[in-house]
Amino acid sequence: METFKIAVLPGDGIGPEVTREAGKVLQALSELDSTFKYESTEFNWNSEYYLENGRMMPEDGLEQLKTFDSILFGAIGDNRVPDQISIWELIMPIRKNFQQYVNFRPVKLLKGLESPLKNDKPIDFVIIRENGEGEYSNVGGTMFQGEAREMAVQNTIMTRQGVSQITEFAYKYACDHGLNKVTNATKSNAIIHVMKFWDQVVEEVAAKNSDIAYERYYIDALAAYFVQRPESFQVVLASNLFGDILSDLGSAIVGGLGIAPSGNINPSGEFPSMFEAIHGSAPDIAGKEIANPIAQIWSLALMLEHLGRKDLHDKILTAIEALLVEKKVLTPDIGGTATTEQVGDVIVEKLTK
Ligand code: ATP
Ligand code: MG
Numbered sequence: 589m590e591t592f593k594i595a596v597l598p599g600d601g602i603g604p605e606v607t608r609e610a611g612k613v614l615q616a617l618s619e620l621d622s623t624f625k626y627e628s629t630e631f632n633w634n635s636e637y638y639l640e641n642g643r644m645m646p647e648d649g650l651e652q653l654k655t656f657d658s659i660l661f662g663a664i665g666d667n668r669v670p671d672q673i674s675i676w677e678l679i680m681p682i683r684k685n686f687q688q689y690v691n692f693r694p695v696k697l698l699k700g701l702e703s704p705l706k707n708d709k710p711i712d713f714v715i716i717r718e719n720g721e722g723e724y725s726n727v728g729g730t731m732f733q734g735e736a737r738e739m740a741v742q743n744t745i746m747t748r749q750g751v752s753q754i755t756e757f758a759y760k761y762a763c764d765h766g767l768n769k770v771t772n773a774t775k776s777n778a779i780i781h782v783m784k785f786w787d788q789v790v791e792e793v794a795a796k797n798s799d800i801a802y803e804r805y806y807i808d809a810l811a812a813y814f815v816q817r818p819e820s821f822q823v824v825l826a827s828n829l830f831g832d833i834l835s836d837l838g839s840a841i842v843g844g845l846g847i848a849p850s851g852n853i854n855p856s857g858e859f860p861s862m863f864e865a866i867h868g869s870a871p872d873i874a875g876k877e878i879a880n881p882i883a884q885i886w887s888l889a890l891m892l893e894h895l896g897r898k899d900l901h902d903k904i905l906t907a908i909e910a911l912l913v914e915k916k917v918l919t920p921d922i923g924g925t926a927t928t929e930q931v932g933d934v935i936v937e938k939l940t941k
Contacts, residue, residue, distance in 0.1 A: 591625040592895055595656040595860070600634045600674075601869025602879035602928075603662020609881035609932030610660060610888040616936045617892075617900055624900060629656070635666030635674060644678040650685050653860060658891050661864035662884070667871060676726075683719060686859035688852035689750065690757050691717040691831060692890070693866065695818070695838035695848075698905070700912025701922070703841050709819035711842055716761065716823060717831025718754040719852060721745050722782075724828045744782045746827070751789040757855055758825040759797045769801040770794065773810050773826035773834060786827060811837060839866055846880025846921040849887035851894060863891040877927045880919040882908055885935060907938035 596611065598604035611628065618624050631652075633645040646652070653659060659682070664674045682688070697703050697711040728742035758770055772790050776783035787804065794802040805813065807830045813820070814837050826834055839848030845867040852862040865883030873879055885904060893901035911917060917934045918924025 589623060589625060591627055592658065593656045594626055594628040594891075595653050595659045596628050596630045597633055597659060597661045598630065599662035599664045599869060600636075600666045601663060601871050601874035602867075603634070603664065603869055605874070605877065605879050605928050606865060606881040606884035607660065607662040609928060609935075610884045612932050612936055613885050613888060613904060613939065616939050617903070620940060621900070624897065628660075633678060634664060635669040638669050638673065638677075644674060645681075650681060653682065654686075656860050658860050658895060659862040660884075660888060660891060661862050663865065663867060663869040665869035665871070682862060683852055686854050686862070687720070687856070688854045688859070688861055689718065689720040689753060690851075690853040690855060691719040691835075692851040692853050693717065693831075693835045693838065693848065694886075694890070695821075695835075695842055697842045698847070698912055699909040700915065701843040701847070703818075703843070705815060705818065705841055707818065711818045713818070713821040714761065714823055715826060715831055715835050715838055716754065716758045717826050717835065718750065718828050719831075720828075721747060721750045722828035724832075744779075746782045746785055748789055751786055752793055753855075755790045755793040755825060757853075758823050759793060759800060760855075762800050762823045763797075767800075767822040769803065769822045770797075771810070771821055771824045772802070772804040773807050773824060773830045774804055775807050775830070777806060783827075790825065807834075810834070814838065814841060835866060844921055845883065846919060847882050847886070849883050849890055851887070851890045853894065861891070861894055863887040863894075877929065878920050879928050880921050881928050881932050881935075885932070903939060904935075907935045907941075910938040910941070911935055 598607040618626055638644050664678060693715040695713050723744045725743055725745045730740040732738050762770055774783050774787050776787045818841055839845055848866040850864055850866050854861050865887050867883055889901040889904035911934050917926040917930050919926055919931055
């Protein structure tokens with residue numbers, strides 16, 4: 589029997605608080621199910637580590653992480669360290685070197701939660717966001733030739749390989765999960781070079797998958813449809829920037845940042861994938877023990893599904909839904925008064941039922 593090797597990077601702020609609860613769930617699962625074994629190793633590569641060592645991780649950090657099957661990541665961000673450093677020296681190198689070119693974000697209204705939309709239809713789709721190129725490139729700069737001509741330029745980079753591999757992933761996901769529609773988020777009417785190219789490559793892949801319906805919307809209209817008819821989507825494919833914005837909107841219509849999970853996936857399996865809540869380190873509530881751990885626990889569930897244990901993923905979601913339906917032990921962000929730890933304890937308790 590395989591023992592999964594899991595690297596845990598709790599990070600900053602509420603990262604360690606919610607990751608601790610996910611760790612409890614992991615341990616409970618291994619106690620409940622003799623066919624599931626794991627070993628986890630914690631790494632303290634966070635802003636504190638940076639302040640002591642002048643870097644976000646050791647020189648051989650990536651080499652160390654490479655030996656794991658998966659990474660569970662808390663959140664990073666501390667007002668003593670510029671975001672530029674924490675993001676570009678920790679998260680980005682992991683995403684890029686481990687070719688985690690898929691950012692995977694379920695938008696699913698769990699039982700027991702109410703959407704702020706007055707919509708009684710089920711919301712259940714996934715956003716597949718391009719995670720390695722696009723609008724978030726660091727190619728660009730600023731020029732100062734006197735105030736009147738001061739300017740800044742930032743380039744968007746889209747490659748045929750980058751666009752086609754994310755599209756292939758979206759179609760494979762649809763196929764594997766019995767879904768029959770892919771929605772392309774674009775803006776090729778205004779961003780006439782890169783987004784036209786994006787559409788062209790996406791549509792080449794779509795044409796090879798004609799058994800799955802394809803539709804294309806401009807990002808502005810699509811944002812409105814997320815609010816007006818979220819039940820009509822199954823798989824939404826988006827570039828890096830559009831996917832980022834749509835995922836926050838997606839999380840808002842199904843319960844907020846305390847709930848929303850994500851995966852940074854390396855589809856080939858050559859390198860570990862990384863799973864993390866969408867939310868940041870939330871310095872405003874750090875240390876108060878009121879952070880909602882559901883987003884991180886759901887992210888752990890996504891990890892287990894990725895590792896081939898869909899049964900354990902489903903078990904975790906059932907436990908989370910049981911807690912939400914009961915409405916007794918909830919953190920303040922979703923209307924309760926419970927602590928992070930109390931919510932984690934109840935989820936563990938529900939697992940055993
Ligand atoms: P980042 O730049 O790292 O994404 P951010 O500034 O977007 O950070 P977050 O840390 O995601 O901010 O937090 C945004 C808001 O949501 C904050 O008010 C925070 O308290 C709240 N929040 C985030 N995560 C949680 C959580 N797990 N439970 C409860 N509230 C949360
Ligand atoms: Mg944010």
